[in-house]
Amino acid sequence: MIRLEALTKIYPSSHGGAASVDRVSFEVGAGETCVLLGPSGCGKTTTLRMINRLVAPTSGKVFIDGRDTSAVDPVELRRTIGYVIQQIGLFPNMTVAENIGVVPRLLNWDRPRMRRRAEELLAMLALEPAEFLDRYPNELSGGQAQRVGVARALAADPPVLLMDEPFGAVDPVNREVIQDEFLRMQKSLRKTVLFVSHDIDEAVKMADRIAIFRAGRLEQYAAPDELLGRPANDFVAGFVGSDRTLKRLRRITVGDVMSPPDAASAPDAPAVAPGDDLRRVVTLFLERGVDVLRCVDAGGRLVGVVTRKAVAARLAAPANGNGPGAPLR
């Protein structure tokens, strides 16, 4: 669990210096993914870098699992926090295995253990270990390098992961793939992740909670569904875009809006699964011109129905933190 308390960074300048980060406070629960979102220069990266103390806060505190990080040696602190940056920063003088082994080596793991860990992580990130362990970073594609960057951050199994626009340098097609892989991995790893992005779509896809910044201030901190459904002010509404209702569809599942099957449910209505999101539901409504869908489980058994009315009702009443957009605990 990470708690920020009135975290502030003021860079001194000739005219007094404005705050780059101004009294930012929020809390990220263990195992949650929090996306720091905002236009460039809004202080999101500075906030992230104050958590592993690459930037020293002017005032305010960061607590990780209740422990005040300013009381910990910064070098020791950083070894317990995974760090991924947009430029990836794989060391060109080291192989993939050695890059992944950087933090384990700092923690004095023995060689066989480092090697095993590297193999395990590559396999988890869909890279064939035998093929990649002894490659050098310049022999990797952008997407592969970014996966190795994530593997390196996870090497010593840190409970906290900081990611600074980690997929920003990857082309859009591969970005989707890596995002999906990361989500799948995060489902089982349950790291506490702070993720900087300037892309609202990425944020809605990845986040349990979104912290939206403007000019060093935290404008809103909410689950994606709430942020999209109830933007706190005009800035947030403008940033998330006029199509924010469409964006919400991604994070609401059929299971959230379905009602029990009744005798009247049309046997020939198109079928969806409880895990499908509302984008699929709305697509079917429009394409097939229907008002009701059948919801069937993996075994083909009818478990419920989804109506246009139910979807409209769900969109009209945004979740308030406990809804489906909220963190899964």
Added chain:
Amino acid sequence: METLTFILHNLPAIGERTVEHVSIVSVAVGFAILTGVPLGIAITQSQRTADTVLYLGSIVMTIPSIALFGVLIPLLSKIGQGIGYLPAVIAAMLYAQLPIVRNTYTAIRNVDPALRSAAIGMGMSTSQRLFRVEIPIALPVIIAGVRIAVVINIGVTAIAAYIGAGGLGTFISRGISQTDVRQLITGALALALLAIAADYALLWLQRRMTPKGAAARAG
């Protein structure tokens, strides 16, 4: 033909002079590496210090070696070492500083800031970052500086024959004073071969020390 006969008759002497020459150059470059590399790394911390140090280094390079030997004679006479081995080593070391300091400085400065930030962010201490990341990446460029220093020093040491330091320059200085073309050519030839051999040996080392990942990217 005469020169060839001279060379064949004087092989042991040529060998001895070569050993003297190599000893002066290697001791001078050795000390220059020990001082120049840390200096080059240290000055990356401050632009102003770096400018000053590199400027001083450039000034040293403009002093003709024969003049530098002249300056060193009265200074080192005080400890009874005005001529011979010591002033030769000191002068050679001074000339070796600039290429080594400058190349080290440039190489460390040019390490991608993203790598530095990744290294710090992962919890490397300053010395770990230096020895595991920055120096290995900078090494080929540092060795290139050493190559330049060695070649310069082979030339400087040739002049040192005039202050009694020995080395292959002895053949040239004697060849001139005795108007003996055989000795002149022998000295010049041996120096040229030594410089080429040293250059190639260090080029080989430079390639070997280039991180595999960096080499292919450069190529």
